[in-house]
């Protein structure tokens with residue numbers, strides 16, 4: 105069985121109902137619009153949908169290839185550091201509808217939470233199970249289209265202005281202004297105030313939530329907000345997309361006013377580290393994350409919301425969003441740096457007849473062609489890839505990519521070089 109070199113990879117499409125009908129089928133050269141929502145394309149070895157590798161012995165799962173020869177596939181360092189598992193999960197995501205408001209735990213929180221739920225006998229598949237594994241889940245993503253998201257708490261002065269300007273939300277904390285002036289510039293007091301405000305929104309009675317949100321949403325019904333740059337637009341959409349039984353309102357709508365509303369342009373990225381509250385609202389991206397399923401949700405979801413666990417994990421930091429535009433390495437490659445040790449995401453532009461050289465690498469690479477065509481060569485093999493084509497390269501194999509059309513664009517998931 106072939107255990108090293110270049111492998112063509114076929115991703116697994118996840119048909120979550122919030123997904124779009126066009127982008128992923130178009131990328132894969134399949135008929136579109138699809139009759140079923142195509143939310144994510146997974147190009148990894150995760151047990152929830154391992155990609156399929158073309159090998160000379162026929163198709164096998166990437167998870168099996170890694171299991172058969174972890175040291176060749178991952179390299180000795182990565183195999184021993186990450187328990188012989190591919191440390192990252194590489195995805196394309198197409199959000200037609202909003203995804204839940206969420207935060208991810210640190211490794212320590214994930215380990216403790218996993219042990220706690222195991223010893224309490226909560227089945228892994230139970231809807232109330234928070235921790236599916238013992239890993240953290242940092243994420244970096246690059247927008248492929250205009251991409252709308254919520255990311256981290258807004259500066260408190262902005263929140264104060266929102267509470268002043270939107271009378272329906274003011275009762276959330278009527279003395280917010282006074283408390284903010286007491287907190288002044290003291291970071292600990294400001295963080296505490298933010299925690300109090302969020303906790304109030306997440307723990308008030310359902311009747312209290314309805315009392316605040318009903319008049320706001322009624323107002324939208326008479327004049328539907330149309331500006332995606334305004335939280336009102338997303339609050340109105342959330343009220344439509346996440347109706348609760350018996351006409352109740354989803355308290356996640358408060359977060360739309362408390363978090364930074366971000367519009368990424370194509371090529372712009374953000375990083376979601378542990379504890380950052382965030383939500384994807386609309387758009388298409390390339391996403392790279394640690395291999396984990398640990399998500400604590402804060403509303404806008406039919407799934408379980410465990411407020412006390414969420415309050416433990418969320419960081420009550422305020423500030424504007426750090427939009428990552430990438431570092432141009434001068435060889436056609438732009439890296440989107442983060443502090444994650446499990447992954448590094450980059451974009452490679454291959455002009456016609458120009459060659460990108462991988463050099464020696466820290467771990468295995470996964471490449472996805474988003475535009476144009478390239479020829480990949482390495483380990484005595486040559487493979488041609490066009491739009492939607494995907495390649496997995498084991499750590500022990502250096503390779504080149506040569507553009508065979510104008511302006512080929514390839515996204516690359518890899519391991520950061522050892523620091």
Ligand SMILES: [Zn+2]
Nearest residue numbers: 206208243376
């Ligand atoms: Zn997330």
